[in-house]
Amino acid sequence: MRKLNPGLVTKTVREMCITAAHKLPCDMLRAVKKAAAGERGISARILKLCLENAKIAEKEMIPLCQDTGVAVIFAEIGRDLFIDGDITAAIEEGVRQGYRQGYLRKSIVSDPLFERKNTRDNTPPVIHYAFAKGNKLKLTVMLKGGGSENNSRINMFAPSATLEDIEDFALKTVAEAGSKSCPPLIVGIGIGSNFEGCALLAKKALAREVGSVNKDKRYAALERRLLQKINALKIGPQGLGGKTTALAVFIEFAPCHMASLPVAVNLGCHSNRHIVKVL
Amino acid sequence: MFKLKTPLTLRDLKPLKHGDEVLLSGTIYAMRDAAHKRMLSEKKLPLDLRGQIIYYMGPTPARPGKVSGSCGPTTSARMDKYTPQIIEKTGIISIIGKGARAGQVRAAMKGKVVYFIAYSGLGALIAKCIRKSVMVCYPDLGAEAVYKLEVENLPLIVAQGLDGKGEIK
Numbered sequence: 351m352r353k354l355n356p357g358l359v360t361k362t363v364r365e366m367c368i369t370a371a372h373k374l375p376c377d378m379l380r381a382v383k384k385a386a387a388g389e390r391g392i393s394a395r396i397l398k399l400c401l402e403n404a405k406i407a408e409k410e411m412i413p414l415c416q417d418t419g420v421a422v423i424f425a426e427i428g429r430d431l432f433i434d435g436d437i438t439a440a441i442e443e444g445v446r447q448g449y450r451q452g453y454l455r456k457s458i459v460s461d462p463l464f465e466r467k468n469t470r471d472n473t474p475p476v477i478h479y480a481f482a483k484g485n486k487l488k489l490t491v492m493l494k495g496g497g498s499e500n501n502s503r504i505n506m507f508a509p510s511a512t513l514e515d516i517e518d519f520a521l522k523t524v525a526e527a528g529s530k531s532c533p534p535l536i537v538g539i540g541i542g543s544n545f546e547g548c549a550l551l552a553k554k555a556l557a558r559e560v561g562s563v564n565k566d567k568r569y570a571a572l573e574r575r576l577l578q579k580i581n582a583l584k585i586g587p588q589g590l591g592g593k594t595t596a597l598a599v600f601i602e603f604a605p606c607h608m609a610s611l612p613v614a615v616n617l618g619c620h621s622n623r624h625i626v627k628v629l
Numbered sequence: 630m631f632k633l634k635t636p637l638t639l640r641d642l643k644p645l646k647h648g649d650e651v652l653l654s655g656t657i658y659a660m661r662d663a664a665h666k667r668m669l670s671e672k673k674l675p676l677d678l679r680g681q682i683i684y685y686m687g688p689t690p691a692r693p694g695k696v697s698g699s700c701g702p703t704t705s706a707r708m709d710k711y712t713p714q715i716i717e718k719t720g721i722i723s724i725i726g727k728g729a730r731a732g733q734v735r736a737a738m739k740g741k742v743v744y745f746i747a748y749s750g751l752g753a754l755i756a757k758c759i760r761k762s763v764m765v766c767y768p769d770l771g772a773e774a775v776y777k778l779e780v781e782n783l784p785l786i787v788a789q790g791l792d793g794k795g796e797i798k
Binding site: 396399400402403404406410411413414415416417418453455456466468470496497500525528529530532585621 | 686703
């Protein structure tokens with residue numbers, strides 16, 4: 351049994367929050383560069399500005415976006431790892447320190463309906479735990495802004511729904527989001543599981559590396575087809591038209607009830623801030 | 630490309646048409662959801678916004694020695710519920726934000742307000758255009774307080790001119 355000090359979890363989460371807010375993930379950088387080369391006129395110019403924004407953010411330590419989001423953390427805990435303390439408290443403290451010391455915006459309000467009073471340290475984060483093989487702790491930190499999250503959707507289809515119905519739902523979600531979710535997007539889709547499960551699958555899908563191919567050939571084909579159809583919407587960078595409305599479509603799937611076909615579409619913006627670290 | 634400098638009048642804004650690119654310099658006021666809501670609930674406005682430009686934005690805190698934190702536009706549609714009343718109550722002549730507006734807001738802006746979009750998700754790039762940033766009211770709202778900003782060559786695109794024309798996705 352390997353022992354892990356929760357202090358190290360705090361320090362790591364703090365650094366991950368700060369890095370994610372300032373450094374465009376490498377796969378996003380590559381994808382935006384590639385898209386810029388394929389665009390013309392104002393769309394090409396805007397994508398080049400995205401690259402310029404990333405340069406300034408990293409060099410001058412000004413966050414990529416003023417909405418430094420809700421911190422979403424996936425923690426995969428190895429079965430042979432003993433965390434000597436309260437891991438939830440350790441992660442929360444990491445977020446608190448990261449948002450304070452990194453000069454990130456505090457966007458969390460205490461009560462959704464009544465006071466809506468800012469918690470002043472961006473806590474609590476949203477944490478998802480899972481167990482895994484081995485003796486490591488794998489942390490994924492995503493900074494999820496309101497613009498992309500607010501336009502994400504869930505639909506509980508009946509099993510009689512066709513592939514086309516599901517594609518139309520994804521297309522409608524992207525079309526209604528328009529420029530509000532800061533395209534070009536990463537489109538994460540969760541299919542199966544249940545009501546909350548499909549949303550989680552869609553969120554996880556956003557962490558996949560741009561350029562990776564789904565292991566299941568049928569889902570890989572669906573991802574390719576949906577990406578083509580989404581780009582045919584011609585919303586484009588900043589919603590001003592162009593070939594690039596999405597940079598990638600990622601689908602995660604899971605078994606579900608015989609009466610259900612849950613589908614969730616979670617949108618990620620053109621910075622899709624996420625970072626992974628193994629302790 | 631148009632170069633504009635505040636103070637501006639409706640006459641200065643009249644030539645602007647959907648799709649025009651503009652570099653704006655001068656004073657603008659950053660305010661978003663909570664400040665809109667509070668302003669509409671007050672009998673007397675805490676500041677005079679007649680003839681001014683408002684920017685839907687809530688910045689990250691500035692690092693020591695820096696003028697501004699990251700400061701890109703937020704989604705305009707969330708302000709749709711307040712905008713027609715805000716136009717009437719404050720007398721603003723221009724709005725800067727992100728994304729499409731509701732039909733009744735587009736109608737309320739016609740002839741009174743030019744709607745610009747700023748580059749969304751490019752808060753670090755926009756921060757380079759900020760020369761001064763001062764919190765002017767509602768400090769308790771934190772990132773949602775009202776900030777008076779001095780900007781230089783802030784890049785904008787006209788989404789809807791005074792003619793009321795121009796739809797964006």
